[in-house]
Amino acid sequence: MTENQKTKKDLQELIETKDFLEHISVDCVIFGFHKDTLKVLLLKYHDLDLWAVPGGFIFNDENLNDAAARTLYERTHLGDVYLEQFYTFGDIKRTENNTHQQLLENKKIEVASNHWIYQRFISVGYCALVDYTLTHTFPDSFNEVCQWFDVKELPKLAFDHKEMIERGLLYLRKNIDYQVMGSNLLPDKFTMKELQNLYEAILGESLRRNNFQRKVLSLNILERLEKHYTGSANKAPYLYRFIDNNKL
Secondary structure (H helix, E strand, C coil): CCHHHHHHHHHHHHHHCCCEEEEEEEEEEEEEEECCEEEEEEEEECCCCCEECCEEEEECCCCHHHHHHHHHHHHHCCCCCCCEEEEEECCCCCCCCCHHHHHHHHCCCCCCCCCHHHCCCEEEEEEEEECCCCCCCCCCCCEEEEEEEECCCCCCECCCHHHHHHHHHHHHHHCHHHHHHHHCCCCCCEEHHHHHHHHHHHHCCCCCHHHHHHHHHHCCCEEEEEECCCCCHHHCCEEEEECHHHCC
16 A cells, blocks of 8 residues: 555544544644754645644544643654643634645545534644654655644744744743743752753743843742753852652
């Protein structure tokens, strides 16, 4: 069986199943950080010049949070990643440029015009922050490319996924202290500079060192440890770690 035939078969099985909830889906805006860079994970559909955040349908016997975790695992093979529900997308016109219809037509799969896959969808958005070097992204039968993009350089997106990414990033920035602590993006012991670099990547702006240090220390989420000696002793920075009781 060729890849194209497998894709068509899988799509056919998807639209014929009775196991999904109709008119509702989950979408995961997965942000990745590494070496001062913030990216977002996107998928490209077969035969379409459109990208999308990882998403999927919800099984009738599946909890909403479980559906989001499953979607994340299927796209990255990362388990036990903290996912936060951040917004529900339900505008009437959000699926007018029906990507599903374009995909099925390109595969020459005939579906009744009143099929649920063509109708209005409400999507529950989830947000995750991970180290993108630890993920094992791979395309499934519906997507030919799975790739990280800089949040400032996005390709053409399907549906309202540009708004999803923007709202996800806004949520991340508003809850940055909470998200950074739960993300495990830093080693167990880190310097204040390493923490500041992470904040700056998420916020998309430079921060004054003294102001940042004063603000973070006032949160009472850090424990100061020994100095980190790499060269001159008088320039050695202190190491910090998150206080155990405040970890997520």
